[in-house]
Amino acid sequence: MAIYNAFCDRVPAIVILGNELDATARRSFVEWTHAAQDAAVIIRDFTKWDDAPGSLQHFAESFVRAYKIAMTPPMGPVALVANGKLQEEPIEESNLRIPKLTTTTPPQGDSGAIAETAKQLVNAENPVIVAGRLARTPNGIKLLVELAETLQARSTTSAIA
Amino acid sequence: MNFPTRHPLYGVGDIAKADVILCLEVEDIYMLTHRVSSAQPHRYGRT
Numbered sequence: 001m002a003i004y005n006a007f008c009d010r011v012p013a014i015v016i017l018g019n020e021l022d023a024t025a026r027r028s029f030v031e032w033t034h035a036a037q038d039a040a041v042i043i044r045d046f047t048k049w050d051d052a053p054g055s056l057q058h059f060a061e062s063f064v065r066a067y068k069i070a071m072t073p074p075m076g077p078v079a080l081v082a083n084g085k086l087q088e089e090p091i092e093e094s095n096l097r098i099p100k101l102t103t104t105t106p107p108q109g110d111s112g113a114i115a116e117t118a119k120q121l122v123n124a125e126n127p128v129i130v131a132g133r134l135a136r137t138p139n140g141i142k143l144l145v146e147l148a149e150t151l152q153a154r155s156t157t158s159a160i161a
Numbered sequence: 162m163n164f165p166t167r168h169p170l171y172g173v174g175d176i177a178k179a180d181v182i183l184c185l186e187v188e189d190i191y192m193l194t195h196r197v198s199s200a201q202p203h204r205y206g207r208t
Binding site: 117126127128131132133134140141144145152 | 163164165168170171172173174175176178179180181182183184185186187188193
């Protein structure tokens with residue numbers, strides 16, 4: 001439920017799930033009954049992305065990618081499945097490295113469409129703003145209020161906004 | 162949803178009287194601009 005709440009509220013989160021895929025490892029009963037072929041399937045409908053790394057280098061690359069995806073607006077939870085072998089066995093891989101993080105520029109509207117929208121709003125006699133999940137930061141809310149006050153646009157909302 | 166609820170411009174917008182509606186990340190604009198009754202006859206699956 002916490003992951004679903006993060007999805008609804010657009011909260012970036014990296015969820016790490018423990019799992020054990022190797023049946024021949026004969027893990028204890030408790031571990032085996034809490035393992036799954038596809039551990040992330042139960043939360044896939046309300047996460048942005050998930051992965052099940054097969055090596056430590058893969059884990060490093062997936063973790064950086066997970067952070068990038070979670071932090072790119074609209075933000076949300078992502079999941080990584082950490083297999084038991086990755087967590088417990090001695091490190092045998094050499095030249096392990098953490099990839100460089102590159103951030104993604106958030107998407108924005110076409111400048112021509114924004115100019116046309118601004119023109120319509122300025123010329124409107126009774127503009128109404130329906131504020132959904134627009135503002136992602138406190139400054140965004142401040143700018144939203146500034147826009148409404150400048151236009152003297154009344155706002156409304158609804159359960160589906 | 163993200164407009165300050167104590168602001169005087171909050172909650173007083175009437176979509177029916179608006180000449181321009183600015184929807185900012187609204188999930189379902191149809192449901193916002195149309196009235197749908199759950200008492201309406203089912204339109205599908207009946208003869």
